[in-house]
Amino acid sequence: MFTQETADAQAKPEGRxxxxxxxxxxxxxxxxxxxxxxxxxxITLQTVNYIGEFFPDCTFDVLHVGARIRLYENDxxxxxxxxEAADLIxxxxxxxxxxxxxxxxxxxxxxxESGAEIAGxxxxxxxxxxxxxxxxxxRFIEGNCADMGLRSLGVLSADMEDLLHxxxxxxxxxxxxxxxxxADQEAAAGHxxxxxxxxxxDAWVGKLVIVTDLAPEPDESxxxxxxxxxxxxxxxxxxxxxxxxxxRAFRAEAPFKTKVVNLREFPFKGGCLGCFxxxxxxxxxxxxxxxxxxxxxxxxxxAIVYAYRVKDHSMGYRMKLFDDRQFCxxxxxxxxxxxxxxxxxxxxxxxxxLQMLMEARAQVGGNFLAGIASTGGAEALPAGQIxxxxxxxxxxxxxxxxxxxxxxxxxxxxxxxDLIWQMQGLMKEDHRFYKAHGFYDFPQKxxxxxxxxxxxxxxxxxxxxQKKIGGKMTEGMLLPYRKVLEKARxxx
Ligand SMILES: Cc1cc2nc3c(=O)[nH]c(=O)nc-3n(C[C@H](O)[C@H](O)[C@H](O)COP(=O)(O)O)c2cc1C
Numbered sequence: 001m002f003t004q005e006t007a008d009a010q011a012k013p014e015g016r017x018x019x020x021x022x023x024x025x026x027x028x029x030x031x032x033x034x035x036x037x038x039x040x041x042x043i044t045l046q047t048v049n050y051i052g053e054f055f056p057d058c059t060f061d062v063l064h065v066g067a068r069i070r071l072y073e074n075d076x077x078x079x080x081x082x083x084e085a086a087d088l089i090x091x092x093x094x095x096x097x098x099x100x101x102x103x104x105x106x107x108x109x110x111x112x113e114s115g116a117e118i119a120g121x122x123x124x125x126x127x128x129x130x131x132x133x134x135x136x137x138x139r140f141i142e143g144n145c146a147d148m149g150l151r152s153l154g155v156l157s158a159d160m161e162d163l164l165h166x167x168x169x170x171x172x173x174x175x176x177x178x179x180x181x182x183a184d185q186e187a188a189a190g191h192x193x194x195x196x197x198x199x200x201x202d203a204w205v206g207k208l209v210i211v212t213d214l215a216p217e218p219d220e221s222x223x224x225x226x227x228x229x230x231x232x233x234x235x236x237x238x239x240x241x242x243x244x245x246x247x248r249a250f251r252a253e254a255p256f257k258t259k260v261v262n263l264r265e266f267p268f269k270g271g272c273l274g275c276f277x278x279x280x281x282x283x284x285x286x287x288x289x290x291x292x293x294x295x296x297x298x299x300x301x302x303a304i305v306y307a308y309r310v311k312d313h314s315m316g317y318r319m320k321l322f323d324d325r326q327f328c329x330x331x332x333x334x335x336x337x338x339x340x341x342x343x344x345x346x347x348x349x350x351x352x353x354l355q356m357l358m359e360a361r362a363q364v365g366g367n368f369l370a371g372i373a374s375t376g377g378a379e380a381l382p383a384g385q386i387x388x389x390x391x392x393x394x395x396x397x398x399x400x401x402x403x404x405x406x407x408x409x410x411x412x413x414x415x416x417x418d419l420i421w422q423m424q425g426l427m428k429e430d431h432r433f434y435k436a437h438g439f440y441d442f443p444q445k446x447x448x449x450x451x452x453x454x455x456x457x458x459x460x461x462x463x464x465x466q467k468k469i470g471g472k473m474t475e476g477m478l479l480p481y482r483k484v485l486e487k488a489r490x491x492x
Contacts, residue, residue, distance in 0.1 A: 028180065031086035032062040035093030035104030039067030041474040043160050044092050044128040046481040050163060051176045053488040058180075061086070066093070069103040072110055079107075080116045088122040088183065089150060094160075095129035095137045108144050119149025122186070124179045126172075128160040131410040135359075138406070153182040157406040164480050169488075171404050178401055185391060189384060205394045206302030208256035210247055210343075213263045213308060213318040214240045243309050243345040245381050246373065250305065250343055253390040256397075261297060263318045266290070272324040280428045284328045291328050303339045303370075303393045310346025313353065330430040331416045336366025339396035341389045347377030356408075363409030364416075368396050413439065 036042030045062070052060050063079055065072060072079050083089065093100050100108075111118075123145045127134055134157045145152050156175040162168025218233035251258045269288040277285035284291050298304065308315040340362050348355055355372075362369035370392040373385035395401060405413070417439050424431035434440055444450075459465045469476070 027087075028058045028183065029085060029087045030058055030060045030090050031082050031088070032060050032090045032092050033104065033107065034062050034064050035066045035091065035101050035107070037066045037101055037103055038474045039064045041478055042066070042092075042094070043163075043477065043481060044094050044126060044158075046478070046485060047126050047128065047156070047158060047163050047172050048090065048092050049485055050169065050488055051172055053485070053491070054173055055176060055180075058176075060090075065107040066101050066103040069106055072107060076110050076114050079110070080114045083111065083114075083116045083118050086118075086121060088124060088153075088179075089118065091123065091125045091127075091141050093125075093127055093137075095127055095132070095134045098133040098136045099140050100137050112144075112148065121150055122153050122179075122183050123150035124153045125155040126158070126175075127155070128158050128162070131157065131159060131405070131407050133407055135407045151186055153179045153186070154403075155406075156403060158404055159410075162404060163484055168404070169484070171402075174399070174401060175403055177399075178395070178403075181395060182392075185388065189388070205255050205397050206257070207300070208254060208258045208303045208305060208393065209298050209301040210250070210258060210260045210305045210307050211263065211298060211319075211322065212243070212247065212260060212306070213316050214244060214247075216264060240309060240345075242375055242379070242381070243307055243343065246343045246345065246375070246386065247307050249381055249383065249386050250307075250373070250390060253387050255390070255394050256303065259297075259301075263322050266293060268318075268321055268325070271321050272327045274327075276426065278328045279330065279426050279430075282328055282330065282429045284325070290325050294326060294328070299335055301338070302397045303341070304335065304367075305341045305343060305389075305393070307343040308345070310344060310348070310351060310354065313351060315354070330427055330433075331420055332430055332433040333364070333366045333413075337400065337402055339368040339370045339393050339401070340365075341370045341393050342372040342374075343386070343389075344372060344374040346374060348372065348374045349376065360408040360412065363405055364412040366402070366405070366409070368402055370396050417441070 032045070032048055034042055034045050034048075036044055048060060048062075052058070061082060063072075063082060065079070091100075091104070093104050096102070099105065123141075125138060125141055127137065129137075138155045138157065142152050142155075154175065156172060158168060158172065163172065215233065215236035217237050218230055222233065223230040247260060251260075267288055268290065269286045273285065275285050277283070282291070306315070306319070308319050311317075314320065342358055358372060359369055361367075371385070371389040373382055373389045375382060417434065420427055420430045420434050421440060421442075459469065
């Protein structure tokens with residue numbers, strides 16, 4: 001049976017001291033939909049096999065939907081029964097051309113047509129790829145899960161080689177532990193006072209800063225001086241009331257020492273001028289104290305929540321001003337490893353660009369996006385969402401949860417890596433940071449891999465050898481993964 005203690009002992013070294021994350025003990029039946037056409041030889045499937053070695057109390061049943069799609073097209077009854085028997089449906093697939101392999105795409109059509117009773121079950125995703133548009137594949141699955149009433153718990157977007165390295169192995173186990181924890185949280189939601197309702201409210205996890213832009217209550221004295229300005233200020237203040245309510249509710253839920261930083265109260269001298277004064281030593285040309293304010297009052301927090309009201313399809317002018325002024329940090333991801341969250345008053349379903357922006361910012365910054373609680377444009381506060389966000393942030397801080405980056409993070413940092421390399425003479429602080437953190441992972445450094453590819457390429461150039469090895473390529477590629485699994489088996 002899965003318990004947090006088991007996972008702690010097996011999958012993860014001690015988390016940060018602080019709250020205890022309680023778990024309800026329960027069995028979990030997982031149905032793995034292996035979407036890779038390579039079936040048993042799928043690299044992605046090896047990650048699931050690896051996880052299985054460390055969580056022996058989770059049952060993983062696999063349907064090779066990618067390799068056997070014709071079979072399911074002829075008869076879906078076995079698949080339907082398996083789907084209905086599962087607690088959690090795990091979509092395990094390689095990213096194929098911006099989406100999932102066509103075979104898995106077809107299986108989803110069949111799933112929907114089958115009328116299988118799966119609404120309310122959990123879903124998760126494990127993918128491998130080169131991170132080239134993995135996000136579009138993930139959104140495709142999430143969208144279809146929502147159509148079928150499945151509750152998505154998360155995505156592990158691994159590089160195809162991740163499992164061969166310690167970091168990738170740890171990320172896989174951390175991810176599964178997070179999925180199990182999230183499932184417990186979801187199951188406990190609605191059962192007030194449930195023992196799974198952690199974290200303990202009186203134990204602080206750390207310090208959290210809420211960065212926001214709230215209109216102040218207008219001063220009565222303004223009324224006499226400028227009636228129109230007073231009326232406008234009153235309207236602005238009233239418009240921010242739902243957001244104030246969200247912040248209040250979040251602070252009541254969060255097991256953090258929270259501090260609200262209202263950007264209206266900071267005396268900004270202006271927006272970033274793009275003067276590059278900060279390039280060599282990180283100090284801004286403006287002398288309004290922003291550098292210190294940012295570094296001492298915000299960046300030292302264990303977690304940051306941004307709270308805003310959707311305005312003009314954006315977070316509003318002041319939040320943008322704040323973002324641009326952070327250029328005093330250049331391209332350095334100074335808060336990486338620390339989670340972020342959002343409280344948003346507005347209908348995000350109508351704002352796909354804002355959603356992408358929030359995810360991409362977190363990805364490039366190396367911050368786990370713990371969640372976005374939004375009013376959806378309605379009057380009522382989303383109580384469940386706020387509670388979930390607070391708990392997920394607490395979990396992420398306690399366990400230093402940091403899943404691998406997706407296309408937004410990997411792609412974005414490759415652009416910065418190349419830029420800073422070329423501009424190292426000017427962007428000295430960035431260059432130092434990138435060197436210190438191993439960001440210069442240029443492909444030409446991997447001479448061994450390039451040589452191996454020349455060898456394989458040479459062999460595949462011969463028609464006779466191509467015939468002999470062609471069909472065995474995927475098996476050959478699996479050899480190093482098999483070694484990792486054998487080692488895991490011995491450990492397990
Ligand atoms: C037809 C095809 C399309 C692919 N498209 C993408 C892609 O869009 N993005 C990406 O990052 N990787 C892409 N890949 C690479 C695979 O996602 C990657 O090799 C994956 O790890 C294979 O996993 P598997 O062994 O489980 O099938 C593609 C591979 C193939 C064969």
